[in-house]
Amino acid sequence: MALSALAPAGGATAKPVSAARRGGVVALALLIPGLAYLALFFLVPFVSLVMTSFGVNDPNEYGVFSYGFQWQNYVDAISSYWPQFLRSFWFALLATVFALLISYPIAYFIGVRLRERVLLRNLLLVLVIAPFFISFLLRTLAWKQILSDEGPVVSSLQFLGLMGSQDHLTGTAFSVVFGLTYNFVPFMTLPLFASLERLDKRLLEAGSDLYASPATTFWRVTFPLTLPGVVSGTLLTFIPAAGDYVNASQSFLGSASTSMIGNVIQSNFLITVNYPQAAALSILLMLVIVVIVGIYVRRSGTEDLL
Numbered sequence: 044m045a046l047s048a049l050a051p052a053g054g055a056t057a058k059p060v061s062a063a064r065r066g067g068v069v070a071l072a073l074l075i076p077g078l079a080y081l082a083l084f085f086l087v088p089f090v091s092l093v094m095t096s097f098g099v100n101d102p103n104e105y106g107v108f109s110y111g112f113q114w115q116n117y118v119d120a121i122s123s124y125w126p127q128f129l130r131s132f133w134f135a136l137l138a139t140v141f142a143l144l145i146s147y148p149i150a151y152f153i154g155v156r157l158r159e160r161v162l163l164r165n166l167l168l169v170l171v172i173a174p175f176f177i178s179f180l181l182r183t184l185a186w187k188q189i190l191s192d193e194g195p196v197v198s199s200l201q202f203l204g205l206m207g208s209q210d211h212l213t214g215t216a217f218s219v220v221f222g223l224t225y226n227f228v229p230f231m232t233l234p235l236f237a238s239l240e241r242l243d244k245r246l247l248e249a250g251s252d253l254y255a256s257p258a259t260t261f262w263r264v265t266f267p268l269t270l271p272g273v274v275s276g277t278l279l280t281f282i283p284a285a286g287d288y289v290n291a292s293q294s295f296l297g298s299a300s301t302s303m304i305g306n307v308i309q310s311n312f313l314i315t316v317n318y319p320q321a322a323a324l325s326i327l328l329m330l331v332i333v334v335i336v337g338i339y340v341r342r343s344g345t346e347d348l349l
Contacts, residue, residue: 096322106316116323124307124324128331131303134216134291135284138223139231142280143273145224146231150272151265154239155247171232183222183295190218190296214298222290227283231276238272239265274343282332304328 096116098108121128149171157164174182190196190212200206212218242265250260266273288305291297297306304324311321 092322092325095318096326098319098322100317100319106318108319113319116319117327120320120323120327124304127302127304127307128327130301131285131305131328132331132335134220134223134301134303135281135287137220138227138284139277139281141220141224142228142231143277146228146235146276147273150232150235150239154236155242155244158240158244168236171229171236174226174229179226180289180295182226183289186218186222186225187213187295190221213296214293214301216301218296219291219301219303222296223284223287226290227280230279230283234275234279235269235272238269238275242268270343274340278336278339282336285332286328 094110095108097110097112097114098116099111099113101107101109149167153164153167153171157167188194192211192213197206197210197212201208201210246264246268247260250264255263285303286305288303288309289295291301291303291306292309293299293302297303308321308324308328311317311324
């Protein structure tokens with residue numbers, strides 16, 4: 044009887060173990076395509092970029108280099124292009140702050156005030172993402188025409204006496220930061236909307252019931268509860284803005300005095316064809332962004348976003 048009593052128990056434990064093993068195999072099979080994709084399109088190019096960054100240029104042949112271990116590429120990158128690095132992060136920071144100031148009221152109005160008016164809310168969301176339907180280059184080129192010396196903005200400012208006849212908007216830091224802000228506002232608005240849409244309006248009403256002013260309610264209730272959306276939006280704006288090379292290009296809104304590190308990398312890859320230098324600049328840009336993002340996320344208390 045003792046053996047017969049133990050037999051079903053053993054069989055019962057064997058089945059869950061077998062099922063768990065099969066589940067693990069299925070999970071691994073489902074993961075393999077994604078892992079293969081990451082290895083092929085991220086890991087392999089990244090390793091190739093790192094190897095190229097230590098390469099040695101052939102002085103006798105234009106655009107030809109050999110793989111080596113030349114740390115001087117990184118030293119030259121920092122010593123020669125540190126102003127462009129600083130300018131890139133400064134422009135990206137300004138664009139992120141301005142995008143946040145513009146996007147938060149928009150997302151609050153759509154996500155909180157229009158929560159029950161679904162049709163109007165969805166229409167405004169479509170308008171927010173509508174710029175994505177047009178090429179990034181075309182949008183930036185359009186602003187170049189609008190901000191040009193013959194455009195309506197400069198003409199109006201000169202008519203009002205706010206600009207001199209020799210002043211310009213294009214080719215200045217203002218136009219570059221403006222272009223970055225405009226192009227990345229949707230990247231800021233959508234995470235903020237997703238966070239504000241989940242906000243419990245009863246908490247805002249509770250703040251009013253406790254005699255808190257609207258400003259106090261915002262800073263003590265609304266903003267802390269939507270901080271994950273703020274962090275996500277700022278990361279989605281700052282990271283691509285720091286590496287952007289379109290807005291600061293002389294062909295669009297920038298000039299030689301406003302060039303960012305993305306323009307330097309583009310020039311080394313496509314014009315001077317100095318692949319090791321371009322690769323070293325790219326690696327340095329990635330490393331600095333990773334450090335900045337890591338510190339920012341930890342300081343904001345949203346480590347789960349990493």
